[in-house]
Amino acid sequence: MIDGLTLDQLRVLVAVADTGSFRAAAKRIRRVQSAVSHAIASLETQLGVRLFDRSGRRPALTPEGRALLADARGIVLRADAMRARARGLGEGVELGLSLVVDTLFPIHAVAHALDAMHRHYPSVAVRLRAAPLGEPLAALREGRCTLAITVGEEFREPEIQLEALSPVPFVAVAAAGHPLASQPGGLTPSALAEHLQIVLEDASARSADKDFGVLSPSTWRVAGQDIKHVMISEGLGWGRLPLWAVEAELASGRLKRLDVPALGQHGRVDLASYLAHRNDRPLGPAARVMRAALRSLAQATRADGAEAASQGQMR
Known part of the structure; x- marks a missing residue:
């Protein structure tokens, strides 16, 4: 009889287990309550075990029911994934x-x-x-x-x-202990030239020979934004980072904004x-x-x- 199991019966089992009652399950899956009760009874007959204890005010999963519920969920999820994949292939959805x-x-x-x-x-x-x-x-x-x-x-x-x-706000920053962090606003290129600038290096040929926002003759070039962020946070140099990436450190005081007019108002520029x-x-x-x-x-x-x-x- 187990070969006669249907996906619909398994969906009903999951619905009753999730909602806690036949009535609520019927509402969720838009069936009458008698249809839900019948589906569960048929499923119990086919499986040869009681899935719910109906002696209380609300049906409660039996140990057998809890064990088989996990299987039912897995089958329903895989069937839904298969259906979604087939629908996507039919609609020309990308793999x-x-x-x-x-x-x-x-x-x-x-x-x-x-x-x-x-x-x-x-x-x-x-x-x-x-x-x-x-x-x-x-x-x-x-x-x-x-x-x-x-x-x-x-x-x-x-x-x-x-x-x-x-727009992406881009700000000039340095670690709180960096010498630039304690200097007054309006930092000039000559003041910045005395300090190491951490610069992101481009791996693409399109801009490999170009510099963006480099004001210091002394630079370290790094191959990743995360590396640049760590180098600045550790006080090795100053540089520009996206505001979203440093908001927490600015709020905690670990990083300080630098007022660099050459790099935008108060050292900030909003990039498209x-x-x-x-x-x-x-x-x-x-x-x-x-x-x-x-x-x-x-x-x-x-x-x-x-x-x-x-x-x-x-x-």
Whole structure:
């Protein structure tokens, strides 16, 4: 009789276990209560065990029921995943989505967008990598990713379409114990020249011979944003980092903002960020959901920023 088990019966078992009653389960799965009771009774007959103790006010899982519930959940989850994958293949959904994100861009925003994509298309595999400066667009141009996020205005190519996202605040900082941290505002290039500047090095050929915001003749060049962050936090030198990455350290006092007029007002510049994809490769459904989520988040961020600015003017 076990060969006669149906996926519907297992869904009913999971629903009753999750809701705690036949009535609540019926409401969740939009059935009449008698149909739920019948499905459970049939399942018990086919399995040859009692799944629920009905002697109390509410049905309670028996030890056998608890043991088999885990199997039922696994079967239902795998069946749902198979159905989603089949639906995706039928709709032309990508089997995988590859992204390369500028290290300056807040990764939590990417996670938010990926979560939205995953809820729509759970079968789509994801490959995510962070890279600096010109590398995201290089990866896109060379076909190594489906989408890229780039920060700054230096990298534009006619075959790549850019869509504006949220600005990324970029600030000059040093460790609290660094000599620059105790100097008054308005630091000049001559004052900065006496101190080591930590600079991010670009691995792509597009900007390998260019420097961005380098004011000190003494530099250490590092190959990753995380390395740069650690070097600055440990007091080895000063440099610029995305505000989102250093907010906690600024709040705790471990890092200090540097007022460097040559690098923006009070050492801050808001860099434009863009979602990029190739014009000759239309985006699939999963990539379109990802794009919509990023654009929605960017709109909300801009709205919050405008409201904060308005409140600041009213004070």
